[in-house]
Amino acid sequence: MATKKSSKGKKDPKKNIKSRSKTNKQATISVEKKGSKEETHFVVKYIRNFFRRMINSIFAKKKNIKLGIYGPPNAGKTTLANRMCKDWLGERMGSVSKIPHETRNVQVKEQVTIKYDDKEMTFNIIDTPGIATKIDYEDFMHYKMKTAQAKERAKEATKGVIEAIKWLDDVDVCVVVLDSSINPYSQVNVTIIGNLAARKIPVLVVANKTDLRKSNIRRVENAFPQYDVVGISAHKGKNMEEFYESLFRLI
């Protein structure tokens, strides 16, 4: 068995050379084939990247714009968000109430496509809780709320304010909703707009509740002269055309 093995192991050197030369040829052919394969692979990769870049650039332009709705409590932020969603999606976004801090969590409605003239833009609408510097649970009790319920609401509202502030970094465009029937020179309004300006986020100031007798758009315009101010009534759907026009102009 051992001799047989040894005879099997010893191969003819001539045959070996031939086989080596064959393998070398095959190697060179395979190298050439590999080279051409690499070239074709490179070309394919180049073309694929080119198309990917093109597609990316097209979709980057169509990327959803994050539209933040900010403002003090009870200014009508959710009413405006609801109006926009109703106009373009046919559905509401959140509940509305006369009691402040009804919205206590950030709500996001994705893929809201708004058309104005021949333009079309897709937004992710971010409805935020009202920003305030004080929250007293006893204030909620004036609305016939029980103590435990009022305390819970106040606790949730404080968390909501913190969450709203955190979202300031994530919006592309911002609509600041103010109640046009009350004094706009409040520090909360100044702080919100000042922060957006510091972050270089485009701002549209909305003077809401123009249907109220006490409404005064001029006062809001005087308070923020460097910003575009649109007077609307989100509740009644008044002047929404001008709002959409200003929004498109902003972007």
Added chain:
Amino acid sequence: MLTIEFVPYSEIENLNSVGRIGKLLDIVKQNKIILMQGRLQPEEETLLISETMSQIKKDFRGVEICTIYPEEKNLQFFNKFKKEMVKALIGHRDGVTIIGPSSVVKEIRRNPNKVELFTLPGASSFTSRGSRKTSRKKSRSRNGKVKVTKRRR
């Protein structure tokens, strides 16, 4: 008695944003109204709101804040440049910031160049912890039930 504490800019100049806010909130929590020289940066204002919200408890319900500063509209290029240089060198010392606890200050009304500070009735009768003294009044209703109502002094 209302206490107004003046905080010169030099006192907060060397503190970072967190330190500044911490210091201001510590004073406000002692039921004092702060009259601060200069103004906070927009980011510091939001930090103040966030910190206030996170610290709201039974005896601390938040703050009232107002800043007044000279209008810088229609400044000529040189004057604007001069102002920016001064700001860069000595900080935001322009203007005045008023911060008060909401248990004392009901509202700070600001018209462009005028500030009105409204305190709550009976703001002087505060306990050291900041909670308002209350009196309990017993009243007997027609059906004989005793109703206890808290009354603010």
